[in-house]
Amino acid sequence: MPDYDLIIIGGGIIGGSVLYHLAQLGYPGRVLVLEREDALSKGSTALSAGGFRNIWTTPINMRLTSYSIKKLAAFQDELRFPIGFDQRGYLFCQYEENFESAKAYGAEWARNGVAIEFLDAKEVEAKVPGLRAGIDHIDPEVNEILQMKPIAGGVFGPECGSFDPSAAAQGYFERGLEGFDGRAELRLNATVKKLRIVDGKYRGVEMADGSLIESEKIVVAAGAWTNQLLEASGLSGEDLPPVIPLNRMLFITNMPPIEGFERIPMTIIDNGVYFRPEGPNLMIGRADPNTPPGFDTTPDAKYYEEQINYYMQERIPGMERCRLMSMWGGLYDTNDVDHNAVLGEHPHVDNLIFATGFSGHGAMESPAAGLALSELLHYGEYRTLDITPLSIRRFWENKPIHETIVI
Ligand SMILES: Cc1cc2nc3c(=O)[nH]c(=O)nc-3n(C[C@H](O)[C@H](O)[C@H](O)COP(=O)(O)OP(=O)(O)OC[C@H]3O[C@@H](n4cnc5c(N)ncnc54)[C@H](O)[C@@H]3O)c2cc1C
Known part of the structure; x- marks a missing residue:
């Protein structure tokens, strides 16, 4: 036995x-x-x-x-x-073409009982105080590299959040x-x-x-x-x-000095950059599509500066004054x-x-x-x-x- x-x-x-x-x-x-x-x-x-x-x-x-x-x-x-259950919502900010296909997909979410609100650009800005949906403020030379487009709207999931x-x-x-x-x-x-x-x-x-x-x-x-x-x-x-192991990094910065920012939902912006308040600070991440498989989880501040921070700064005024305070890497068990x-x-x-x-x-x-x-x-x-x-x-x-x- x-x-x-x-x-x-x-x-x-x-x-x-x-x-x-x-x-x-x-x-x-x-x-x-x-x-x-x-x-x-x-x-x-x-x-x-x-x-x-x-x-x-x-x-x-x-x-x-x-x-x-x-x-x-x-x-x-x-x-x-x-x-620490916190149902503060998820907000996927979207460019015109993605927003249109998301709206077309709305019936499927409704059929599966998923609560969704479609927000226009103004409503997106209201959900994330300070966020600039447009791109007129971005230096065209800088945007040559970033390739950012106006945020046309957002898919907001009120049942989503963090724990x-x-x-x-x-x-x-x-x-x-x-x-x-x-x-x-x-x-x-x-x-x-x-x-x-x-x-x-x-x-x-x-x-x-x-x-x-x-x-x-x-x-x-x-x-x-x-x-x-x-x-x-x-x-x-x-x-x-x-299934392959892939390193995924998270970064913690100060909270941008914007009233009400501590109440924002988990927000996903350009280039797949996502962020949400983590206690008094901000947690920020982005899955790097070029990560090679492996068990090394060393975090990389340069990745934050080059692949995340520019997008954050262009969307959120005051982000340029937010310091990278800590970071870590961990493994996704990715089914590729x-x-x-x-x-x-x-x-x-x-x-x-x-x-x-x-x-x-x-x-x-x-x-x-x-x-x-x-x-x-x-x-x-x-x-x-x-x-x-x-x-x-x-x-x-x-x-x-x-x-x-x-x-
Ligand atoms: C940066 C990052 C962000 C993430 N964000 C989210 C998110 O927002 N939402 C979400 O749902 N998920 C997220 N995930 C994924 C989530 O963390 C994992 O899917 C989940 O934790 C998997 O849990 P697990 O118990 O399967 O694995 P693990 O927590 O990795 O547990 C596996 C355990 O097995 C043990 N083990 C392994 N091999 C052996 C062995 N040979 N003998 C004995 N013990 C062994 C390990 O030590 C480990 O403790 C994220 C992951 C990372 C890295």
Whole structure:
């Protein structure tokens, strides 16, 4: 008889959500969580911008995030754990052509229950005090390089906002472990070297210290390191999800000296630059489309100066006086085929369940992903949210689910 019924690898928000939801369902087994770091959520979870939104181009993402937003809103009451839930909205500022196609897409959002307000340029400026929607003030020579256009309008999502993913992960683990009443155990400083897979069946994990721990089933929630582990376990080719680690950086500056700026929504402007208040400061980011895959997360101040700050300065007066105070890099587990999570049981390895490829939206999808996977483990099927289309099979069957609003 194996030592445990289930092992979960990963002390981030996804591992935590699976553990918590299993406890909620009354999963009767013994569970072991293995995390290689000396504390929970030291991976991508702690480095996240913590944004949540249900504005997507794929109905499955709209469903997963709309469900998750409701659960994040109720998190503090249900788990008795504060997570800094802040429904301040998301505002996508758009040039004429994108704004027109967004308006044309409006019916699809409405059909999927996503609340959207279309704002004209004046209303965009009212939402973000100080923001200049026009470009008349920009030196034409400078704009030769920046290629900025007037902001024609904005898509505003009032249900969107931000939260603290590390706090949520902590809450999930604390309440999850309590819920198991001694039948679940968290082991830190515990690095898994590989999964033991024999004849297409998962058997146990081989630890870095040489020990073997057996379990009936395994959930690999190792974020951007998932493929490393699956590869070390002998999987290759199409048996690996198409997921690569990509460094994504966040920058903290002073708040621009504009009255009311601390109440702005998460705002996305030219070149994919996004920003929102973070306490008394401003958090700013932009996904660099030229980032090579890799595990290096060194942040780069030059990138901020050249690819972000010019756009910020042209749109927000006073930004030129805002100092870069801190910055960090962290990994996206990017699915470079369709930019959506790859979830569920591995069709070629019995009892191996994995969750990766969230491509920058794993924190906000953690309530839905954790619930769905725990239903799969407990009932043997998805009951509340059918995430079957997100299986790795979709790549084999050439049925990708392309998400295009990825920041
Ligand atoms: C800069 C940045 C901004 C982001 N912004 C957002 C956002 O606004 N909204 C959003 O929803 N998402 C965002 N994300 C993505 C989000 O943070 C991730 O999708 C989410 O945290 C993934 O959680 P996870 O539990 O899968 O992974 P992680 O938090 O990375 O957890 C995986 C854990 O597995 C452990 N592990 C790995 N390998 C092993 C091993 N061999 N043995 C033992 N343990 C192991 C790691 O140490 C780690 O703790 C952002 C990410 C970054 C980097």
